[in-house]
Amino acid sequence: MQTRLGIVKEIRLSADGLLAAWIECQQPSRPQPGQYLLGWAAGDLDAVLAAPLFPTELADDGFLAAGIPAAWEPGTRLELRGPLGQGYNLPSAVRRLALGAVGGSLDRLLPLIQPGLQQNMAITLYADHHPANLPSAVEIYPLTGLSEALAWADLLALDLERPHISRLRSLLNVEIDRRLPCPVQVLIRTPLTCGGLAYCGACAVAGRRHWKPACKDGPVFSLNELDW
Amino acid sequence: MPKYDLLIDPPVMNAAGRLGYAPDTHGPIRLASLGAFITNPVSLGRRTPAHTPQQINFPGGFLLHTGYPNPGLSEVVRRYGERWARSPVPVIVHLLVQTPAEVALAVSRLTHLPGVTGIELGLPPDSDAASARIFAGALAEASGGELPAILRLPLDHASALAPALVGQELAAISLGPPRGALLDQQGQLVRGRVFGPALFPLALAAVHSLASAGIAIPVIGAGGVYTPAQAQAMRSAGAMAVQLDSVLWRGSWPAG
Numbered sequence: 506m507q508t509r510l511g512i513v514k515e516i517r518l519s520a521d522g523l524l525a526a527w528i529e530c531q532q533p534s535r536p537q538p539g540q541y542l543l544g545w546a547a548g549d550l551d552a553v554l555a556a557p558l559f560p561t562e563l564a565d566d567g568f569l570a571a572g573i574p575a576a577w578e579p580g581t582r583l584e585l586r587g588p589l590g591q592g593y594n595l596p597s598a599v600r601r602l603a604l605g606a607v608g609g610s611l612d613r614l615l616p617l618i619q620p621g622l623q624q625n626m627a628i629t630l631y632a633d634h635h636p637a638n639l640p641s642a643v644e645i646y647p648l649t650g651l652s653e654a655l656a657w658a659d660l661l662a663l664d665l666e667r668p669h670i671s672r673l674r675s676l677l678n679v680e681i682d683r684r685l686p687c688p689v690q691v692l693i694r695t696p697l698t699c700g701g702l703a704y705c706g707a708c709a710v711a712g713r714r715h716w717k718p719a720c721k722d723g724p725v726f727s728l729n730e731l732d733w
Numbered sequence: 734m735p736k737y738d739l740l741i742d743p744p745v746m747n748a749a750g751r752l753g754y755a756p757d758t759h760g761p762i763r764l765a766s767l768g769a770f771i772t773n774p775v776s777l778g779r780r781t782p783a784h785t786p787q788q789i790n791f792p793g794g795f796l797l798h799t800g801y802p803n804p805g806l807s808e809v810v811r812r813y814g815e816r817w818a819r820s821p822v823p824v825i826v827h828l829l830v831q832t833p834a835e836v837a838l839a840v841s842r843l844t845h846l847p848g849v850t851g852i853e854l855g856l857p858p859d860s861d862a863a864s865a866r867i868f869a870g871a872l873a874e875a876s877g878g879e880l881p882a883i884l885r886l887p888l889d890h891a892s893a894l895a896p897a898l899v900g901q902e903l904a905a906i907s908l909g910p911p912r913g914a915l916l917d918q919q920g921q922l923v924r925g926r927v928f929g930p931a932l933f934p935l936a937l938a939a940v941h942s943l944a945s946a947g948i949a950i951p952v953i954g955a956g957g958v959y960t961p962a963q964a965q966a967m968r969s970a971g972a973m974a975v976q977l978d979s980v981l982w983r984g985s986w987p988a989g
Contacts (some may be wrong), residue, residue, distance in 0.1 A: 508984060537843055544984055545984050550930075550959065553790070553795060553928075553929045553979065553983065554795065554982055554983050622765075651984060675927060696786075698788045698795075699751070699982050701980060702753065702761065702981070703750060703751055703752055703753045703982070704754075704773060704802070704803075705797070705799060706782040706802040707799050708785070708786070709783075709786050709802060711767035715801065716782050
């Protein structure tokens with residue numbers, strides 16, 4: 506199994522207030538928005554499992570990952586596996602992008618903002634709280650208005666914990682078997698225990714016909730693929 | 734009926750459920766480092782994931798509640814049988830059964846399959862000594878000397894169950910993860926299997942106890958092995974081979 510090296514350059518707090526690390530790594534290791542790496546500190550014999558690392562900011566030389574182990578510090582050398590999984594897909598034809606943080610977490614949606622603005626997209630964010638330093642071009646609405654996004658957006662990108670899938674229908678105000686007015690991509694947060702190695706089932710998400718491993722077939726899914 | 738001798742060389746294998754259903758050259762361990770590959774647990778019929786699968790961490794380990802999802806034996810054979818036949822590593826199929834009758838049915842579908850060189854049977858949860866003996870007998874009879882048969886005992890009950898297996902025609906006993914319980918973020922009790930380096934002292938003690946208990950069945954050690962030194966410690970304690978579990982999900986196992 507090929508792993509690549511990375512190094513923690515800086516420790517910060519993420520937009521969600523989590524411990525975050527700026528990880529310098531070479532381009533093949535850099536995940537796209539919604540994808541993840543699995544990383545562990547080289548030589549750390551106390552690490553039980555590798556930590557899932559999702560980008561909350563991206564740059565050419567690395568990315569900011571939130572929710573890191575507390576033991577990491579600047580200079581920590583990492584072994585990185587990935588990028589893994591399916592991330593968000595932001596087609597160039599999209600002109601109106603809506604983002605929805607169901608359950609309150611924004612970190613994994615934020616990397617969509619910069620490329621969206623660079624492509625001159627109008628961007629709205631539906632969330633119950635938001636960081637103070639969002640670009641002024643991003644319009645912010647409460648999460649209760651999420652159903653309006655379907656009528657406005659060319660693409661709706663969501664982030665939610667697996668148990669909150671059952672809330673989506675009422676949040677989006679869409680009846681069963683009604684066609685979605687726009688494409689919806691949803692990042693489902695689950696444990697990523699085996700990282701695609703074993704079909705362990707910890708990340709199982711109910712699909713329309715059978716269960717899907719979020720570690721491999723996700724964590725970003727088209728909402729049409731899911732049993733919601 | 735003769736006991737089929739089991740040769741695991743090198744004396745290292747993955748534990749069931751750690752690396753999927755067939756060996757992968759891009760996995761976390763060089764296949765040449767494995768003396769055998771054990772598949773994910775496979776039941777006769779399809780199993781869906783638990784209603785709320787969970788991983789709950791604790792210092793030194795984690796609890797996993799997944800429900801052992803798998804597509805069922807027929808489908809697993811259909812999807813992976815060719816890869817087993819081409820595998821450079823001997824493949825041992827891990828069976829998940831509820832009754833002794835299922836043992837015979839499952840083993841009959843695997844006997845003579847190219848590439849399948851053994852069966853490992855996981856005891857149903859909460860099995861006592863009597864049922865362990867019944868399952869061991871069913872496994873030995875079903876494999877009939879054609880396939881080496883390994884019975885996996887939960888490591889926290891292995892020493893209590895092992896004496897009931899004396900005289901059974903098993904190629905080996907292996908150790909499986911113990912079951913435990915933790916509270917989830919909503920304060921609900923979640924039961925599941927326990928993994929991680931915190932288990933190693935328990936596993937090493939179990940290996941030593943089994944190897945010196947006079948049951949005359951080889952022991953395959955497992956549980957919390959995270960370093961080659963720990964694997965060697967199990968071998969020195971009497972294990973004929975060692976299974977690696979959650980360390981394979983953390984990162985690569987040292988080559989050689």
